[in-house]
Amino acid sequence: xxxxxxxxxxxxxxxxxxxxxxxxxxxxxxxxxxxxxxxxxxxxxxxxxxxxxxxxxxxxxxxxxxxxxxxxxxxxxxxxxxxxxxxxxxxxxxxxxxxxxxxxxxxxxxxxxxxxxxxxxxxxxxxxxxxxxxxxxxxxxxxxxxxxxxxxxxxxxxxxxxxxxxxxxxxxxxxxxxxxxxxxxxxxxxxxxxxxxxxxxxxxxxxxxxxxxxxxxxxxxxxxxxxxxxxxxxxxxxxxxxxxxxxxxxxxx
Numbered sequence: 569x570x571x572x573x574x575x576x577x578x579x580x581x582x583x584x585x586x587x588x589x590x591x592x593x594x595x596x597x598x599x600x601x602x603x604x605x606x607x608x609x610x611x612x613x614x615x616x617x618x619x620x621x622x623x624x625x626x627x628x629x630x631x632x633x634x635x636x637x638x639x640x641x642x643x644x645x646x647x648x649x650x651x652x653x654x655x656x657x658x659x660x661x662x663x664x665x666x667x668x669x670x671x672x673x674x675x676x677x678x679x680x681x682x683x684x685x686x687x688x689x690x691x692x693x694x695x696x697x698x699x700x701x702x703x704x705x706x707x708x709x710x711x712x713x714x715x716x717x718x719x720x721x722x723x724x725x726x727x728x729x730x731x732x733x734x735x736x737x738x739x740x741x742x743x744x745x746x747x748x749x750x751x752x753x754x755x756x757x758x759x760x761x762x763x764x765x766x767x768x769x770x771x772x773x774x775x776x777x778x779x780x781x782x783x784x785x786x787x788x789x790x791x792x793x794x795x796x797x798x799x800x801x802x803x804x805x806x807x808x809x810x811x812x813x814x815x816x817x818x819x820x821x
Contacts, residue, residue: 647708648781651788658792662818663703665695665730672707673728676714685718686725695732696740698818705789706813710744712782713809717748724749724806738817741795745810752803761799786811 650656669689677687710728717726729745753761761783790797790811801807 645781647785648788651792656788656792658702658705660700660816661703662698662700664697665699666691666697668703668707668710669728669730672710672714675711676718676726679715680718680721680726683718683721684723685721687714687718688725688727690727690729692731695730695742696817700816700818701813702793705793706815709786709789709811709813710746712786713744713746713811716782717746717750717807717809721748721750721806733812735817739814740817741812741814743810743812745808747806747808749806752805752807753799753801754803755801758799758801783809 647656669691673687673689680687714726714728725748727745727747729743729747731743731745732740733743734741786809787797790813793813795811795813797809797811799807799809
């Protein structure tokens with residue numbers, strides 16, 4: 569009886585969390601997302617004005633970064649709520665692989681450059697040029713992994729490595745690995761690192777900030793796509809986060 573009661577308590581707590589997040593998602597969508605999209609675009613436009621001096625441009629860059637960070641948190645909350653409510657739908661479309669990779673590296677390089685951290689792309693030769701899959705979700709996975717690596721890397725580099733695995737006709741699985749020279753993660757933390765709102769410890773949250781949703785999103789989206797994920801880490805030396813995603817090759821490589 570005690571076990572049964574405990575099981576029902578767990579189910580009720582999980583369902584309560586889903587209901588809460590769904591209510592939150594209804595409250596912030598679409599108005600909040602539209603507003604923050606508008607705020608996020610404004611600093612970019614203002615930076616282009618010839619009257620802005622260096623100090624003003626620096627201030628606008630900070631507003632830009634802060635608004636994008638908050639928008640990312642909002643989108644992650646919305647996505648977590650959709651996934652846990654079973655409402656996330658994948659949408660397949662064709663896309664250029666190298667265009668995707670270059671875009672992810674370019675986006676990540678902005679915040680990394682402010683810290684003096686190098687961002688590099690290591691793409692295996694002979695990768696297909698055109699693929700079919702959920703471009704939005706693949707990009708979201710990569711940006712979350714890259715942003716997480718940059719956040720916890722004070723010096724050195726963050727590398728995005730891409731390799732093809734298990735080619736069968738037009739179907740293949742790509743392994744995306746993000747390697748950093750950051751603080752690393754203790755072994756006893758790795759098992760719970762992909763849970764929502766989780767970071768290594770409270771001191772990590774205070775020092776580096778963040779919502780603890782990024783890696784959970786990676787896990788959930790990778791699972792929806794039928795892929796795999798994992799992490800290798802050495803405290804004080806860095807980490808490697810990786811995902812393997814099934815995709816479809818279009819045309820010739």
